Amino acid sequence: xxxxxxxxxxxxxxxxxxxxxxxxxxxxxxxxxxxxxxxxxxxxxxxxxxxxxxxxxxxxxxxxxxxxxxxxxxxxxxxxxxxxxxxxxxxxxxxxxxxxxxxxxxxxxxxxxxxxxxxxxxxxxxxxxxxxxxxxxxxxxxxxxxxxxxxxxxxxxxxxxxxxxxxxxxxxxxxxxxxxxxxxxxxxxxxxxxxxxxxxxxxxxxxxxxxxxxxxxxxxxxxxxxxxxxxxxxxxxxxxxxxxxxxxxxxxxxxxxxxxxxxxxxxxxxxxxxxxxxxxxxxxxxxxxxxxxxxxxxxxxxxxxxxxxxxxxxxxxxxxxxxxxxxxxxxxxxxxxxxxxxxxxxxxxxxxxxxxxxxx
Amino acid sequence: xxxxxxxxxxxxxxxxxxxxxxxxxxxxxxxxxxxxxxxxxxxxxxxxxxxxxxxxxxxxxxxxxxxxxxxxxxxxxxxxxxxxxxxxxxxxxxxxxxxxxxxxxxxxxxxxxxxxx
Numbered sequence: 001x002x003x004x005x006x007x008x009x010x011x012x013x014x015x016x017x018x019x020x021x022x023x024x025x026x027x028x029x030x031x032x033x034x035x036x037x038x039x040x041x042x043x044x045x046x047x048x049x050x051x052x053x054x055x056x057x058x059x060x061x062x063x064x065x066x067x068x069x070x071x072x073x074x075x076x077x078x079x080x081x082x083x084x085x086x087x088x089x090x091x092x093x094x095x096x097x098x099x100x101x102x103x104x105x106x107x108x109x110x111x112x113x114x115x116x117x118x119x120x121x122x123x124x125x126x127x128x129x130x131x132x133x134x135x136x137x138x139x140x141x142x143x144x145x146x147x148x149x150x151x152x153x154x155x156x157x158x159x160x161x162x163x164x165x166x167x168x169x170x171x172x173x174x175x176x177x178x179x180x181x182x183x184x185x186x187x188x189x190x191x192x193x194x195x196x197x198x199x200x201x202x203x204x205x206x207x208x209x210x211x212x213x214x215x216x217x218x219x220x221x222x223x224x225x226x227x228x229x230x231x232x233x234x235x236x237x238x239x240x241x242x243x244x245x246x247x248x249x250x251x252x253x254x255x256x257x258x259x260x261x262x263x264x265x266x267x268x269x270x271x272x273x274x275x276x277x278x279x280x281x282x283x284x285x286x287x288x289x290x291x292x293x294x295x296x297x298x299x300x301x302x303x304x305x306x307x308x309x310x311x312x313x314x315x316x317x318x319x320x321x322x323x324x325x326x327x328x329x330x331x332x333x334x335x336x337x338x339x340x341x342x343x344x345x346x347x348x349x350x351x352x353x354x355x356x357x358x359x360x
Numbered sequence: 361x362x363x364x365x366x367x368x369x370x371x372x373x374x375x376x377x378x379x380x381x382x383x384x385x386x387x388x389x390x391x392x393x394x395x396x397x398x399x400x401x402x403x404x405x406x407x408x409x410x411x412x413x414x415x416x417x418x419x420x421x422x423x424x425x426x427x428x429x430x431x432x433x434x435x436x437x438x439x440x441x442x443x444x445x446x447x448x449x450x451x452x453x454x455x456x457x458x459x460x461x462x463x464x465x466x467x468x469x470x471x472x473x474x475x476x477x
Contacts, residue, residue, distance in 0.1 A: 115439035223384035356474035
């Protein structure tokens with residue numbers, strides 16, 4: 001027997017021993033997994049400033065004795081709850097901003113009530129954000145503010161800023177924000193006007209149920225859930241993996257219902273006519289022109305985003321009129337870009353660096 | 361000299377899982393991106409929604425006959441409760457705003473400067 005062959009056999013024996021230990025740990029920890037509650041998320045202390053319709057404005061309690069002058073308003077995606085940006089201590093974008101001395105507010109969403117089915121894109125982008133801005137100004141006494149928008153929250157923030165920019169808007173940061181809706185190929189195909197009876201759907205449902213939102217995200221990667229569960233079992237011995245899996249899994253399954261009117265506007269104005277891309281969107285008689293955004297602008301996108309692929313988000317940087325604008329492309333997917341290890345290492349410090357010097 | 365083959369069966373199995381996932385996603389995405397898929401899904405959805413609507417109408421008439429509240433009645437009640445909750449929230453906010461400012465905790469100074477580069 002040669003020396004190499006004996007080394008291989010020794011390595012294989014060690015590998016088998018390692019896998020045997022993991023198999024035992026899987027069995028023991030697997031029982032714990034099914035009997036333990038889901039991790040608690042969104043625990044950073046905060047106060048409710050205003051509840052209006054599906055909109056909730058929260059003010060996170062500052063943790064630093066000295067803050068930057070300009071407060072930050074985070075606008076969440078309409079299909080997700082705010083805790084995706086506040087997963088757990090050490091994995092919370094909100095906690096990071098607070099520790100870096102920012103005064104942080106978050107505009108997040110609840111599921112619309114049945115009688116709120118007629119709320120539309122204009123209510124979200126022009127009304128709720130404007131109200132939140134007024135509340136932030138009142139709470140801080142500062143005329144200026146920055147906005148950070150995540151996914152559809154970024155889209156709403158851009159529409160708000162492209163409608164009639166508030167002179168107090170100092171900086172705009174958006175993550176994974178779609179602007180070319182034809183590039184969301186599967187969503188565009190599923191909402192194809194030749195086949196999609198939008199009126200019947202809205203008449204039947206009123207609001208679009210979260211199950212439809214969840215299923216449509218899941219269908220983008222149909223094998224993802226099965227493969228994910230196999231990987232979960234494979235890594236059941238790894239506490240960090242399991243904790244992370246449970247938190248990110250909640251992102252997928254805890255989708256929010258959307259008001260029928262908002263859904264209708266998104267389908268007809270954005271998917272069918274791609275009006276945001278062509279600067280032809282008009283809401284409440286007000287034209288939305290992204291070139292009106294002239295404040296310092298940062299767009300953070302994910303290289304492997306399967307929900308908002310690069311083709312859908314790439315044109316945004318060219319459409320805004322800011323002299324100071326940049327796009328940061330990071331490895332990662334739609335969720336991990338905001339809350340994964342790469343977010344902690346690269347995205348959060350980049351946002352801090354961008355905002356800090358512009359928030360005094 | 362050629363690299364020795366990776367003979368770790370556990371590693372190979374994990375690689376296979378990744379390849380299977382990518383393959384299934386790719387094939388499924390191609391299928392779901394076709395006109396035929398879109399047409400079929402919407403036909404099924406349309407039939408389901410029509411059935412749901414018909415059943416809803418029949419049930420609504422039955423409940424009315426039995427003098428029981430329909431879904432519309434419950435939704436109307438929900439709407440009224442929602443308005444009451446909003447009024448309460450406004451009253452709470454107004455009461456909080458009238459609190460003596462001296463009771464409030466001191467606000468942090470807004471004088472922070474970015475760290476020197």
